[in-house]
Amino acid sequence: MCKNMRRLKSRFLLAALLAATLALGSTPLQNPEVRRIGKKLGCQCGCQSSLTECNMLQCHFADPARAELLRMVDSGQSEAGILKAFVDRYGKAILREPPTEGFFLIGWVMPFVATAAGAVFLWWFVRRKLRPEAAAAPAAELSSEAYARYRDRIEKDLAKLD
Amino acid sequence: MENLGALAVLLAFCLSIYAVFGSAVGALKKKPFLILSAERAVYSIWILLTLASSLLVYALLTGDMRLAYVAGRTNHAMPTIYKFTAWWGGQEGSLLFWSWILSSYSAVVTWTNRRKFRQIMPWVIAVLMSTQCFFLILNAFVESPFQVLAVGKGVVAVQDGRGLSPLLQYWAMAIHPPMLYLGYVGFVVPFAFAMASLITRQPGDAWIHTTRRWTIITWLFQSCGIILGAGWAYAVLGWGGYWGWDPVENASLLPWITATAFLHSVMMQEKKGMMKVWNMALISATFLLCIFGTFLTRSGIVSSVHAFGVSAIGKYFVAFIAIGLGACVYLILSRLDYLKSEAHLESIVSRESSFLFNNLILLASCFAVLWGTLFPVITEAIMGEKVSVGAPFFNRVNIPIGLFLLFLTGVGPLIAWRRSSLESLKRAFLWPTVAAVLLVAVLIVAGIRHFYALMSFGLCLFVAATIVSEFFKGSRAIAARNNMNLVRAMVELTHRNTRRYGGYIVHMGIVLMFVGFTGAAFNKDDTVEVGMGETFRLGKYEMKVREIQDGDTPNYMWQRAIVDVRKGGEQVGTLRPERRIYKASQEPNSIVGIRRRLNEDLYLNFASMSQSSSDKAVIQAFVFPLVSWIWIGFGVLFAGSIICLIPPKVRLQYARTEVVGVVQKHAKVEK
Numbered sequence: 089m090c091k092n093m094r095r096l097k098s099r100f101l102l103a104a105l106l107a108a109t110l111a112l113g114s115t116p117l118q119n120p121e122v123r124r125i126g127k128k129l130g131c132q133c134g135c136q137s138s139l140t141e142c143n144m145l146q147c148h149f150a151d152p153a154r155a156e157l158l159r160m161v162d163s164g165q166s167e168a169g170i171l172k173a174f175v176d177r178y179g180k181a182i183l184r185e186p187p188t189e190g191f192f193l194i195g196w197v198m199p200f201v202a203t204a205a206g207a208v209f210l211w212w213f214v215r216r217k218l219r220p221e222a223a224a225a226p227a228a229e230l231s232s233e234a235y236a237r238y239r240d241r242i243e244k245d246l247a248k249l250d
Numbered sequence: 251m252e253n254l255g256a257l258a259v260l261l262a263f264c265l266s267i268y269a270v271f272g273s274a275v276g277a278l279k280k281k282p283f284l285i286l287s288a289e290r291a292v293y294s295i296w297i298l299l300t301l302a303s304s305l306l307v308y309a310l311l312t313g314d315m316r317l318a319y320v321a322g323r324t325n326h327a328m329p330t331i332y333k334f335t336a337w338w339g340g341q342e343g344s345l346l347f348w349s350w351i352l353s354s355y356s357a358v359v360t361w362t363n364r365r366k367f368r369q370i371m372p373w374v375i376a377v378l379m380s381t382q383c384f385f386l387i388l389n390a391f392v393e394s395p396f397q398v399l400a401v402g403k404g405v406v407a408v409q410d411g412r413g414l415s416p417l418l419q420y421w422a423m424a425i426h427p428p429m430l431y432l433g434y435v436g437f438v439v440p441f442a443f444a445m446a447s448l449i450t451r452q453p454g455d456a457w458i459h460t461t462r463r464w465t466i467i468t469w470l471f472q473s474c475g476i477i478l479g480a481g482w483a484y485a486v487l488g489w490g491g492y493w494g495w496d497p498v499e500n501a502s503l504l505p506w507i508t509a510t511a512f513l514h515s516v517m518m519q520e521k522k523g524m525m526k527v528w529n530m531a532l533i534s535a536t537f538l539l540c541i542f543g544t545f546l547t548r549s550g551i552v553s554s555v556h557a558f559g560v561s562a563i564g565k566y567f568v569a570f571i572a573i574g575l576g577a578c579v580y581l582i583l584s585r586l587d588y589l590k591s592e593a594h595l596e597s598i599v600s601r602e603s604s605f606l607f608n609n610l611i612l613l614a615s616c617f618a619v620l621w622g623t624l625f626p627v628i629t630e631a632i633m634g635e636k637v638s639v640g641a642p643f644f645n646r647v648n649i650p651i652g653l654f655l656l657f658l659t660g661v662g663p664l665i666a667w668r669r670s671s672l673e674s675l676k677r678a679f680l681w682p683t684v685a686a687v688l689l690v691a692v693l694i695v696a697g698i699r700h701f702y703a704l705m706s707f708g709l710c711l712f713v714a715a716t717i718v719s720e721f722f723k724g725s726r727a728i729a730a731r732n733n734m735n736l737v738r739a740m741v742e743l744t745h746r747n748t749r750r751y752g753g754y755i756v757h758m759g760i761v762l763m764f765v766g767f768t769g770a771a772f773n774k775d776d777t778v779e780v781g782m783g784e785t786f787r788l789g790k791y792e793m794k795v796r797e798i799q800d801g802d803t804p805n806y807m808w809q810r811a812i813v814d815v816r817k818g819g820e821q822v823g824t825l826r827p828e829r830r831i832y833k834a835s836q837e838p839n840s841i842v843g844i845r846r847r848l849n850e851d852l853y854l855n856f857a858s859m860s861q862s863s864s865d866k867a868v869i870q871a872f873v874f875p876l877v878s879w880i881w882i883g884f885g886v887l888f889a890g891s892i893i894c895l896i897p898p899k900v901r902l903q904y905a906r907t908e909v910v911g912v913v914q915k916h917a918k919v920e921k
Contacts, residue, residue, distance in 0.1 A: 115779060120776075127642075130638045137489055138640070138641075143487060182638070185642045186643065187637070195637070202621075206613065
């Protein structure tokens, strides 16, 4: 009997817990502006997703932050103003991408600089690895008859272009 | 029991040291008995680690709550399958799992090559066992899974454990880590062969031939692991994405990218004897990135530099990676004479240079991902200020790189080896280009203005057309010659050169996946609060919440929204998104409702009950166009990889030494 009572009690407690956790919602997300701007702000609960996408129930960060975001959107603040307010409060880490200023610019340009550097290296490498006679072929074969024929044709074509 | 497990790990550690020195000294001093005993040590390590792992799994299955690992990762009510998968569900267990897979691979490699490659095998074993030794240090001394919950001097058990994280209690998550680990660990084998061939100054590329199948299988495991992770994120995390550029996801992608580059560039070495240094560098990078990925996942360095400071295993990983990097660089630089290229490039417009470009772009994307992942750590270390690098950054940087790679996927295979004439390029690319341009024009007329989406769809058709035309031309020729129908001719064509045509099929899989990725440009979403019987709309769909059910299982409690879906006035189905609260951990989890179709997925997440009204549900609805093509594309990629593994009907010979003569003759004919 006592055991049954205890089981009943624990079931009741669990049901209450379920109700409590499910009762706290993400209502601000109904506003499309909140969802859009929320995607630019990172949730700080450790989930690595955005404010819009954090799917934790009762998230200690996302829930109040979304409510705050809704309040700002409702009060007619601009997107830039809202993002600045969040940065002032939580630091630059709240933004989901590095700022495009100062040292942080390196973050943005580095992948492209590295790719360009790689391309330059590749160009140098290909030039170096090209069969020497292939690279120097025109000079070596200037006298050949076939080459002269091609050259004449090219010159004719170029003349036509002019 | 825990003592036996810990003892087995400790013994395995001692044996791994013996195996390293036994085979190295045996090879240097030419003592066959030492080499043989080192080989037997490899088998013994596998037996010991199998024993240790079995003991851990037994403890997990029987709920031995005296063990900290068991109490922390399981609870009695958990389904048996997830009790088993808890083996790799936590730090200590997953590191033991890593060790066990490595020991299994090492045993297989040692057994299958017991009569072959006698010169390099001792060094292969030495490299494998060095890695094994490192992981056994972690298993035995740093992150032991056999620690007991001790209070004072007594051993105590808790009544029930905390259970595996609810997010991990999902079928794809049960097999995602083993797949990824099979991939991560698998790359140790080609790396070991590469290093052994460097150490013994082997001039040829036997190591590539030997490990080719191994590399493809490993690559396939890793691809499976990555896609299962994406599928899991899509179906479980509830935010509707399949890829969030999370550092842990990035960690799995990095070695996959370098391995893909390696799979392409080895062809240059096999066929032309070129890129030897580069291949060594790529396989070393892949190995180091596998270790780095494990480090990234396990040390918590990306969440904060300070987390790295307190993490117990971070320092060990850094030391191992530094030693590994130093050894690779030293070996490659000191053996440059053996890695000289056997041929020259004939022309800039050639298959060879397209491989070089493919490698450049793959590495560029690898660098972009690595840079983005580490940039927060760098800024924190230099500026003292942390910034985040999330999905928007990675998408912006990687989308152009990815599209260029897609372009090369179409162009590369059609450019001839050595040199391509303008005429042949025109012949190969005219119709695919026309088709792509026409498609883009049609899409613009249809109202699509998204630049990247237009580019991507155009390129997808371009690449698909080049692949289809390759199959068509080849099989038409075979059909005409052998008097068979086109389908049989296509099978025959593929069977004759499985590697080439399997590769094309893999490329087709990538194209289909890109179609799926591109669909993301047209995603729609909405969040609504709806009462019972109320309807809401998203795109072409009209949805009505019919009822909210709830229930209880021993493991979790659940609440489910029953949503009827109508399209064009007709009922097309019922979705049942669900919310769960796991009892042991008191953590919530969502099981989303998805209506999967080839053109688009309708995806419903039951977020919560409303704050304002207790009988209203908060439903997040998404429409994801084309997302199914990602999974279909992966199926095609899988099939293509399997075809690559089938031995070809016709053995192709690449007479590399004759290349120069052939070219000169060829050049004369052209004149």
